[in-house]
Amino acid sequence: xxxxxxxxxxxxxxxxxxxxxxxxxxxxxxxETLRRESENVFELKAGTLYPLLHSLERKGLLESYExxxxxxxxxxxxxxxxxxxxxxxxxxREWKKYSSAVNRVMxxxxxxxx
Amino acid sequence: MKQPDAFNRYIDEVCGQVRCKxxxxxxxGELAAHMDDQQAAYEVMGLSxxxxxxxxxxxxxDPVTVGMALDRTHRPTPDIATLLAVMALVLLGVYLQSIVLxxxxxxxxxxxxxxxxxxxxxxxxxxxxLLDFTLLAKYPxxxxxxxALFFFLxxxxxxxxxxxxxxxxxxxxxxxxxxxxxxxxxxxxDKGRRGVLCCGLLALLPSGLAFLQPAPTAMLIxxxxxxxxxxxxxxxxxxxxxxxxxFLLAVIPLVGAAVLFAVLLWWQSLLNAATATGIMPGDSxxxxxxxxxxxxxxxxxxxxxxxxxxxxxxxxxxxxxxGQMSVPPSGMQPGNINFFQSDFMLLYIIAKYxxxxxxxxxxxxxxxxxxxxxLAFRQRNRLAFFVLLGISSVFAIxxxxxxxxNFGILTIRSFSLPLVLCTGWGLVVSMCLIGxxxxxxxxxxxxxxxxxxxxxx
Numbered sequence: 001x002x003x004x005x006x007x008x009x010x011x012x013x014x015x016x017x018x019x020x021x022x023x024x025x026x027x028x029x030x031x032e033t034l035r036r037e038s039e040n041v042f043e044l045k046a047g048t049l050y051p052l053l054h055s056l057e058r059k060g061l062l063e064s065y066e067x068x069x070x071x072x073x074x075x076x077x078x079x080x081x082x083x084x085x086x087x088x089x090x091x092x093r094e095w096k097k098y099s100s101a102v103n104r105v106m107x108x109x110x111x112x113x114x
Numbered sequence: 115m116k117q118p119d120a121f122n123r124y125i126d127e128v129c130g131q132v133r134c135k136x137x138x139x140x141x142x143g144e145l146a147a148h149m150d151d152q153q154a155a156y157e158v159m160g161l162s163x164x165x166x167x168x169x170x171x172x173x174x175x176d177p178v179t180v181g182m183a184l185d186r187t188h189r190p191t192p193d194i195a196t197l198l199a200v201m202a203l204v205l206l207g208v209y210l211q212s213i214v215l216x217x218x219x220x221x222x223x224x225x226x227x228x229x230x231x232x233x234x235x236x237x238x239x240x241x242x243x244l245l246d247f248t249l250l251a252k253y254p255x256x257x258x259x260x261x262a263l264f265f266f267l268x269x270x271x272x273x274x275x276x277x278x279x280x281x282x283x284x285x286x287x288x289x290x291x292x293x294x295x296x297x298x299x300x301x302x303x304d305k306g307r308r309g310v311l312c313c314g315l316l317a318l319l320p321s322g323l324a325f326l327q328p329a330p331t332a333m334l335i336x337x338x339x340x341x342x343x344x345x346x347x348x349x350x351x352x353x354x355x356x357x358x359x360x361f362l363l364a365v366i367p368l369v370g371a372a373v374l375f376a377v378l379l380w381w382q383s384l385l386n387a388a389t390a391t392g393i394m395p396g397d398s399x400x401x402x403x404x405x406x407x408x409x410x411x412x413x414x415x416x417x418x419x420x421x422x423x424x425x426x427x428x429x430x431x432x433x434x435x436x437g438q439m440s441v442p443p444s445g446m447q448p449g450n451i452n453f454f455q456s457d458f459m460l461l462y463i464i465a466k467y468x469x470x471x472x473x474x475x476x477x478x479x480x481x482x483x484x485x486x487x488x489l490a491f492r493q494r495n496r497l498a499f500f501v502l503l504g505i506s507s508v509f510a511i512x513x514x515x516x517x518x519x520n521f522g523i524l525t526i527r528s529f530s531l532p533l534v535l536c537t538g539w540g541l542v543v544s545m546c547l548i549g550x551x552x553x554x555x556x557x558x559x560x561x562x563x564x565x566x567x568x569x570x571x
Contacts, residue, residue, distance in 0.1 A: 027144065028151040045176025046148050050141075051183035058187060058559040063494065066564055069147070074564070076144050 011043065012052060014095060018051035020062065020080040027053065027076070053078055061087050118372070124171050131181025136248070137188035137560045139568065149174065190556035192243075194487065200533060200548050204232065204541075210463060210471060224537070231538050235545035242549025248561065250297030251497050251570035258294045258316065264290075265323045285329035286529065286543040291320040292339045292508050293550055295498035299347050300547060300570070303496075304354040307363060313344055314366030321367070325374040329421050329531050331515060335370020339507035343500050352496065385427050389401040426522030429465045436468040457528055459535045460520040475534055476517065482533075483510045486551065495561055498554045505551045509544075 019030055027049055034042045056062045061084035069075040080088070125145050129138040149170050174180065208228065215224055246428035250257065269284060298316055302309035317340035324333040344364040347357060416420040428442040429451075441447060448466040451458050464472035486509060490502035512529050530536040532544040 026147070028148045033156075045175045046145070046152075047171065047177075047180035047183070050144065050148075051180070051187055054184065054187040064562070066562075073147055073150065074143065075147055076140075 011091075011095065012048065013056065014088060014091040015042065016049070016052060017061065017080055017084055017091070020078055021085060024077045024079045026078070030078075046058060056084070060067070061085075120167050120171055121146060124149070124174060124177050126179035128181040128184065129177055132185045132188055134185075134188045134190055134560060136557060136565070137184075139565045140562045141184055141188070143564075145174075188560050190459050190560065191558070193552055193555045196482070196485060196489070196548075196555075197552060199478075199485065203478050203533040204480060206474070207531075207536060208232075210475070211459070211535065211537070212510075214459060214462060214466070228541075231541045235542040238542055239545040239552075242546050243553045243556075244381035245550065245553055247293075247497070247501060247550065247554045247557075247570050248566060250293065250501065250567050251300050251353075252298035254294070254301040258291075258298050258319075261291060261294055262319050262323065265320070266326075269327060270457030281327055281329050284327050285324065285332035286540050288324055288329065288332045289335060289508050289543055290321055290546065291336060291499050292343075292504040293547075295320070295340050296343055296497065296504045299343060299352070299500055300497045303567075306354050307360055309353045310348060310360045310363040311346070311366075313347075314363050314370075317341070317344065318370040321371045321374055325378065328378055330375050330378050330544050331526055333374055334372045334515065334526075335508055335511045335529070337368045338511040339504055341365055341368035342507040343504045344501055347500065350499075351497075377538060423522045423534055426461065426520075429461060430521075433472075434462045434468045436470045438467070439465045457530075458520055460516070460531065474533070479509075479513050479531060479534055484488075489555055493558060495557075495563055495566060497566055498557065498561075501554050502551060505547050508547060 015034060016030060019025060019033055021071060025033065027046065031044050031046065034044055053062065053064075057064055057078070061081060062078045063081055064075050064076050064078050066076050125142050128145060129142055132138055132141060152170040152173060153163075153166045156169050157163065161169060185264065211224070211228070265284070265288065295313075297315060299313050302313055305312070317337070320336045320340075321333045324330070324336060341364065344367060345361065347353065348360045348364045353360060425444060425446045428444050428446040429439060430440045432442045432446075434440070438448065448462055451462045451465060460472060460475060463475065484508060486506035490499060490506050493499040493502055509532050512532055515524060515526070516528045516531045516535075518524040519526065530540045533541070533548075536544060
């Protein structure tokens with residue numbers, strides 16, 4: 001089922017921060033992990049991800065470092081900062097409140113993401 | 115890894131939308147690595163190399179849209195708050211100096227002189243803001259040694275025989291060595307204790323030039339600032355060593371400056387003895403030694419001969435929050451303080467107008483210096499961190515010497531308080547350093563360490 005991209009747009013930052021809260025990742029790895037864990041619902045394009053990552057880094061929510069990835073290739077990894085963890089938790093609370101409200105209006109079971 | 119042409123074309127088109135050229139290498143590298151990973155994944159899925167490349171480019175999205183989004187994220191951001199703080203301090207200084215100097219403001223042509231310095235300072239600040247600080251990483255020793263040669267030749271060529279009025283120009287301009295020294299530290303990455311030793315010894319170069327003039331206050335500021343940056347570099351593992359021996363080597367700049375300063379004070383005692391034996395005027399050695407004496411404020415041409423620890427403490431004990439101080443038993447009054455060379459202008463302001471204006475000056479400069487240090491420590495790019503820390507240290511030490519002199523704790527000739535109680539060439543140099551500070555800061559988060567090292571070769 002194709003999901004309206006507008007539903008994803010507002011929560012992409014939250015999803016990215018969630019991934020990085022679990023472990024440091026590089027860009028391609030984030031796209032693949034997101035696709036796998038969402039069972040192909042979220043298919044983030046690189047052209048959307050990298051501007052977001054750079055923006056979050058400039059705001060101090062992430063920091064990056066480089067590691068050799070075999071051969072002459074260098075991979076840029078991202079790591080969430082303390083400020084990023086605080087931002088993510090706030091966004092997560094907002095999301096839980098929002099999704100609970102939507103579910104109540106839609107008449108579905110009260111759903112609390114964990 | 116060599117990129118296929120299709121990938122290069124895509125990356126070039128994306129980067130073409132990013133106006134900040136310094137950000138392009140990092141963006142290109144990251145996109146190239148991503149596209150390699152994506153192509154490899156498609157080939158594992160069974161696509162041919164050509165099909166995998168085509169699909170990879172398609173999946174990346176429209177290059178112009180992607181590039182414009184990256185451009186928005188990678189714009190150099192000027193630090194407006196610091197710029198406004200600097201302007202406010204300069205205006206505060208103009209206001210206070212116009213009140214203090216009163217009729218003398220026009221009588222001694224201070225206003226045109228200040229206006230000229232401010233205009234030159236603003237132009238120099240703008241020029242420094244446009245400088246490419248990454249050049250410090252590319253040619254560190256070259257810049258450093260050329261500057262050293264310039265400062266060595268300048269007094270001999272332009273103004274022989276150690277003219278005292280020239281010392282101010284020379285001393286202030288020497289402070290511009292500090293950003294150059296930060297580039298030198300950057301060049302010695304991972305060089306261990308040998309690197310720390312080399313940096314420590316190279317820091318003695320500007321202090322030595324100050325010694326030759328002599329400009330003792332500049333020597334202390336240079337020694338302290340260079341030592342601060344070098345210690346910070348050791349602490350952050352820049353040289354690959356963080357042991358106690360590395361720290362001992364890192365204090366060479368400060369110890370060296372202190373030793374040279376002690377030597378100058380010893381020569382001062384020689385002057386006293388030489389004067390007693392009647393050295394004829396015009397003797398070049400006497401003129402040289404006499405210029406050292408000017409760095410003892412109490413004996414400086416007798417203009418502040420009445421100022422000593424007790425008198426200064428009388429001022430503080432009898433100063434009011436606003437308005438002129440009450441007269442103590444010693445008879446000390448604002449009129450006893452000579453402020454025309456701005457050395458004791460803060461003391462005069464407190465004596466004549468009260469603690470209110472005095473604390474405004476102290477608080478203003480302290481707030482600016484604190485902000486400068488805070489911005490320095492936010493830098494992840496090492497060269498940027500060193501340069502911002504170095505400039506912050508110059509302002510901090512220069513201000514500290516000024517305050518300690520006005521409080522009677524130091525008896526050396528201070529430099530004027532940066533930006534606030536500052537005119538002439540001192541104002542121009544301070545604004546130049548601020549321009550460089552703002553130039554480095556605007557690239558915060560844009561230039562990675564790897565891109566910087568690549569530029570440095």
